[in-house]
Amino acid sequence: MSNPKFDDPGKFWDEKFDRPDYRYGRSPNAFVAQTLPELIDPGQTVLCVGDGEGRNGVWCAEQGFKTTSLEPSKVGTQKIAALAQQRGVELAIIHDRMTDQAVQPHSFDAVVLTFIHAPAQTRQQLHQACIRALRPGGVIVLEAFTPAQLTNNRPSGGPPTEALMFTPEMLRDDFADLTIETLTEEVVQLDEGPGHRGPADVVRLVARRGEG
Numbered sequence: 001m002s003n004p005k006f007d008d009p010g011k012f013w014d015e016k017f018d019r020p021d022y023r024y025g026r027s028p029n030a031f032v033a034q035t036l037p038e039l040i041d042p043g044q045t046v047l048c049v050g051d052g053e054g055r056n057g058v059w060c061a062e063q064g065f066k067t068t069s070l071e072p073s074k075v076g077t078q079k080i081a082a083l084a085q086q087r088g089v090e091l092a093i094i095h096d097r098m099t100d101q102a103v104q105p106h107s108f109d110a111v112v113l114t115f116i117h118a119p120a121q122t123r124q125q126l127h128q129a130c131i132r133a134l135r136p137g138g139v140i141v142l143e144a145f146t147p148a149q150l151t152n153n154r155p156s157g158g159p160p161t162e163a164l165m166f167t168p169e170m171l172r173d174d175f176a177d178l179t180i181e182t183l184t185e186e187v188v189q190l191d192e193g194p195g196h197r198g199p200a201d202v203v204r205l206v207a208r209r210g211e212g
């Protein structure tokens with residue numbers, strides 16, 4: 001079924017990000033900030049997929065990670081560049097969707113995905129491209145909303161459709177080729193700009209590619 005949000009995510013998110021403030025704030029996602037420094041060292045490479053307005057990518061660059069932000073929204077990429085300039089850090093910015101053409105396979109020590117919700121086929125293709133982007137031994141760090149976000153009527157963000165929410169079982173399947181190091185369902189307190197604020201039902205994943 002055609003859906004402009006996924007057929008042309010750049011256009012859809014251009015409209016969402018075309019505002020003076022940052023929809024999801026300027027600070028990194030808490031799970032990313034807590035987890036990533038335990039997984040990789042400064043100088044190693046990070047790809048932030050669907051980096052939105054750059055809160056995670058710019059923070060990664062501040063930690064000394066060699067950071068690439070990939071984002072299909074042009075407005076998003078402009079806000080990423082502006083935030084990086086304000087903070088005095090450098091990062092590479094790719095204006096595209098996540099595909100093997102956009103990103104060189106086997107080139108990142110970590111791939112970060114926060115709240116990149118999509119229908120099953122798009123989600124699986126995107127997650128496969130993320131796996132291929134990893135170097136041997138590289139890690140995926142992911143956070144997304146679960147269906148409980150809808151059943152609990154949380155006003156703290158996320159898509160309005162259950163089919164777009166993530167479950168631990170889905171992630172176990174999508175990342176079956178990796179070793180799952182963390183996979184938890186949690187109720188967390190989001191404080192991520194006006195777009196994500198308040199109690200939220202999320203799933204959090206760390207998964208590692210084998211060394212072979």
Ligand SMILES: C[S@@+](CC[C@H](N)C(=O)[O-])C[C@H]1O[C@@H](n2cnc3c(N)ncnc32)[C@H](O)[C@@H]1O
Pocket residue numbers: 009010013024029049050051052053054055056070071072073076096097098113114115116117126
């Ligand atoms: C809810 S926003 C989250 C933005 C950011 N990750 C954050 O947490 O602040 C979803 C993001 O996914 C991006 N996105 C959607 N489809 C994508 C795709 N196929 N490849 C890469 N990014 C995509 C959108 O452009 C948007 O920036």
